Amino acid sequence: MNTSVRFFPGLRRWQHITPQYVKFNILPSEKRIQWACLGLLASVLRNGKPDYWSTELAVREAPAGRSSRRDELELVIIRA
Numbered sequence: 001m002n003t004s005v006r007f008f009p010g011l012r013r014w015q016h017i018t019p020q021y022v023k024f025n026i027l028p029s030e031k032r033i034q035w036a037c038l039g040l041l042a043s044v045l046r047n048g049k050p051d052y053w054s055t056e057l058a059v060r061e062a063p064a065g066r067s068s069r070r071d072e073l074e075l076v077i078i079r080a
Contacts, residue, residue, distance in 0.1 A: 001026075045075075 005020050006013070021028075027035060041057075048054040058076045 001029075041075075 002017055005011075005017050005024065005026065006015075008024075009020055011017060011020065044050070044053045044057060045059060056078050058078055060074055060076050
C-alpha cells in the first residue's frame with residue numbers, strides 16, 4: 001500500500017507519506033477492514049447470500065419495553 005501511495009505523487013522512500021494518505025482519503029488499515037466487514041454484513045442482510053451466512057444472521061425487532069436511541073432492530077447471530 002505504501003509503495004502505491006508513493007508512486008503516484010512521486011515521493012522518495014525517505015519522505016513522509018501520511019500527508020498523501022490524507023490527501024487521497026485513504027483510511028487506516030483497521031478502518032479499511034471494518035469498512036469491508038460492514039459492507040459484507042450489509043450485503044448478506046440485504047441479499048441473503050451466501051446462504052451459509054444468511055442462515056447464521058437475522059434481524060429482529062427489539063423488545064417493546066426497552067427504550068433506546070437506536071433503531072428498533074437488532075442483529076442476532078444464530079448459534080447451533
